[in-house]
Amino acid sequence: MNQDLWVALFIIAAGTYLLRVIPLIWMQRKLIQHEKKGSVKPPPDWLTVLGPTMISAMFGASLVPAHPTFAAWVATALGMLATLAVWFRTRSMGLPTLTGVFVFGVIIVLFG
Amino acid sequence: MTTATSQDMLSPWKQGVKDALPLFGGYIPVAISFGLISVQSGFGVLETILISLFIYAGASQFLFVAMVASGAPMSLVVIMTLLINARHIVYAPNIAPYLGKDRRWLFLMHGLTDQLFALSLARLPQIAKADRIAWYTCTAMLAWFSWVAGTAIGAIAGDEITQRWPVINDVLPFALPALFLVLVAPRCNNRLWTLTLGASAVLALSLRLVGYPNLAIPVAALSGAVVFYALQTGKARGKTV
Structure with missing residues (x-):
């Protein structure tokens, strides 16, 4: 430099x-x-x-997947729903985030 | 933005580690990408690490490296990167009422990234006053460490890692939108805030999709504030009529 x-x-x-x-x-x-x-x-x-x-x-800006394919958008939507569902039950930060990443990851690995 | 009460809290250091974990998922893959891109743009490994250590602001680091690699004038590089980081101006005043007068806070502000601000705004009110600096120090240091370590990994072995485990790049960054959702959701407890936050999220998403990633956050945040005041004024008028 x-x-x-x-x-x-x-x-x-x-x-x-x-x-x-x-x-x-x-x-x-x-x-x-x-x-x-x-x-x-x-x-x-x-x-x-x-x-x-x-x-x-x-939050809105970070929703756009790195590779915005159809599967990635579906994974994003389902990952968000899973995050929200667990948040409604636990009102915590860690578990909902982890669940969201897991659901997102499963869909990406299977269909991405 | 409350999600738990102070009675539910672990010790501030343990809580800090727990709260920093989702940041790892978001920071490390992005930092690996940054390290890789920086080295590919002609920066050395040490230089790349120093950029992450001292600038410590994701979007502006990518812009810095890209502009330098494209041969842009240095004055323009400085202006553009600082303009992107100007959004940080509103962060500290929002959390200042929870910080107290300890002078160590001044040094700790280096760690006040977008994500740490969001986390702090939600978490600090729930933590006992005396424990806040410990929680923030722990969370901020871990986040900083993960960013710098991720950069180093990316600069040294990013190419190999992203080829061998593409899932790291594809899946882990989802931790950030999931974390932001958990931080935004508690605030959506009435129509006014739900519409305000919904509007700024949708606008940011749209701006990012049409190719304005750097403008998305400040413009959407300001527009959200306009929506808030417009709705509030409309409601007040409705009551007086």
């Missing part, structure tokens, strides 16, 4: 870290200010909406 690439890598790494940490510092200061005033202020409304919509968007 030439020197320009190392500089670019450093800027991107530092920039990405700052994108993650500066909003935390900003929010922590806001929370401390409100604490001093004796009020407990939650994060701004728009942020509490944008957080879950971000996760939902990641």
